[in-house]
Amino acid sequence: MARGTLADTYVAAIQHDLVNLPADATRVGVVRRPTSxxxxxxxxxxxxxxxxxxxxxxxxxxxxxxxxxxxxxxGAHNAAWDQVGFEEAYREHLETEADARAALAALDDRLASGESLALVCYENTEKKRCHRTVLREVLEERE
Incomplete structure (x- = not known):
């Protein structure tokens, strides 16, 4: 079976039809505090x-x-990202936190079984860095 596709976007792009996601993709939010x-x-x-x-x-x-x-x-967002070592700290969180490891493995299993996923958070990544893109890279590295 072919591995499912993996996409990522931000919630406003979905709300305003600014993104073309695969029709069969499950939209998986990856935010700590989601709003209604x-x-x-x-x-x-x-x-x-x-x-x-x-x-x-x-x-x-x-x-x-x-x-x-x-x-x-x-500019402030991206400079802060570098200064706090955000990507490295987030990757460490994914590797060491049991709940994050389990959730990551579950998404990887779903992709392996052919399900298509779209990772969603709040951040528009046209100009800002975002954990969602790091998460996508981590999942892609697991293939």
């Missing part, structure tokens, strides 16, 4: 695949500092 309108746009949510709260807090704090220094929102 987020739930309405996805088929399920796996909060354990969202970044851990302390990492999000350090990212937000650093991003605010960067904005105060005059960087635009996207």
């Amino acid at each position: 309108w987020f739930h309405a746009a996805v088929d399920e949510n796996r909060p354990e695949l969202g970044p851990p709260e302390p990492l999000l807090e350090s990212m937000r704090d650093r991003e605010e500092e960067m904005k105060m220094q005059g960087l635009c929102e996207a």
